Amino acid sequence: MNNPETGKLNDTVTHLATSGSLPAHIGFVGTGNMATAIMGGLLAAGYEPDQISGGDPSDSAREQWAARGITALSVDAADVIAEADLVILAVKPQVMQAVTHSLRETLKKDAVVMSIAAGVTVKALQEMFQNSELRVVRCMPNTPALIGLGASGLFASAAVSPEQKQQVGSVMQVVGTAFWLEHESQIDAVTAVSGSGPAYFFAFIEAMIKAGEKLGLEHGIATQLTLQTALGAASLANNSNEPVDILRKNVTSPGGTTARALDSFDRAGLSKVVSQAMEACFDRAVEMSEEYK
Numbered sequence: 001m002n003n004p005e006t007g008k009l010n011d012t013v014t015h016l017a018t019s020g021s022l023p024a025h026i027g028f029v030g031t032g033n034m035a036t037a038i039m040g041g042l043l044a045a046g047y048e049p050d051q052i053s054g055g056d057p058s059d060s061a062r063e064q065w066a067a068r069g070i071t072a073l074s075v076d077a078a079d080v081i082a083e084a085d086l087v088i089l090a091v092k093p094q095v096m097q098a099v100t101h102s103l104r105e106t107l108k109k110d111a112v113v114m115s116i117a118a119g120v121t122v123k124a125l126q127e128m129f130q131n132s133e134l135r136v137v138r139c140m141p142n143t144p145a146l147i148g149l150g151a152s153g154l155f156a157s158a159a160v161s162p163e164q165k166q167q168v169g170s171v172m173q174v175v176g177t178a179f180w181l182e183h184e185s186q187i188d189a190v191t192a193v194s195g196s197g198p199a200y201f202f203a204f205i206e207a208m209i210k211a212g213e214k215l216g217l218e219h220g221i222a223t224q225l226t227l228q229t230a231l232g233a234a235s236l237a238n239n240s241n242e243p244v245d246i247l248r249k250n251v252t253s254p255g256g257t258t259a260r261a262l263d264s265f266d267r268a269g270l271s272k273v274v275s276q277a278m279e280a281c282f283d284r285a286v287e288m289s290e291e292y293k
């Protein structure tokens, strides 16, 4: 997990399998993009393919997992979760009800069920499984998990034991960094910050590339300069002992070029624009929780 004082990221992928801190068996319901990212992170961390099972109606999705050495695969996830100490629901929210219906019979008694679907609450999952004591973890990951640089927020229902929380946290750490949240409603805030966050940065990067071209650079050069600057700025902020506002001030000489650009952002209300967009995202996440009740 991150250092909560500094917010800085600790080392991400570590060899956890030998420390015994991961669940003994993990069953994936849905083996699409996000599930594949987590599965890949687990294998990279030394988890064995025979500790993983997956259910997915998509032939191509299962074939990709088979190519990684996973043999416990089925069209119907209910066939492959009986051994799982952690069941990861990695399907779209729209199919959650139908999926959980078939899992009720085979789910191990004390297993933790972790959902990564937006808007599906702990209560809704407990109702779908017809078990008010169901050990549920809600997780909001993001797409950089695909390259091991994800950021996730996690919330656990009361029945999840401290040991199970530690194990689930370790699972999400194999694809980046993860924070435990105290309140379920904070999942919607995580959605607004990091869940949808990559798209905000992509939009900003697109705008910078276009502006660079308008100022006379070739598309390829504007793209590479912008991407390297985004990567460098994020890495510098993450590795520096200085807070981000000091880093910004350090590169802003009074009366200079950067100051002129930042003044322009201020006049256009950048801070307000970002805040409004994130509130809109948060409101949509709350709305979705109502829709999938």
Ligand SMILES: NC(=O)c1ccc[n+]([C@@H]2O[C@H](COP(=O)([O-])OP(=O)(O)OC[C@H]3O[C@@H](n4cnc5c(N)ncnc54)[C@H](OP(=O)(O)O)[C@@H]3O)[C@@H](O)[C@H]2O)c1
Residues within 6 Å of the ligand: 029, 030, 031, 032, 033, 034, 035, 055, 056, 057, 058, 061, 077, 090, 091, 092, 093, 095, 098, 099, 116, 117, 118, 140, 141, 142, 143, 195
């Ligand atoms: N990608 C993100 O940035 C992100 C971030 C946070 C949370 N999430 C959430 O993570 C979840 C998965 O997203 P994803 O991007 O990984 O989606 P995805 O690539 O579409 O994967 C979902 C997989 O579930 C399969 N599926 C459909 N019905 C199923 C069933 N009854 N049993 C088992 N598998 C079934 C799908 O097969 P078919 O293709 O044949 O339907 C597909 O292979 C979603 O709820 C999403 O909201 C995603």
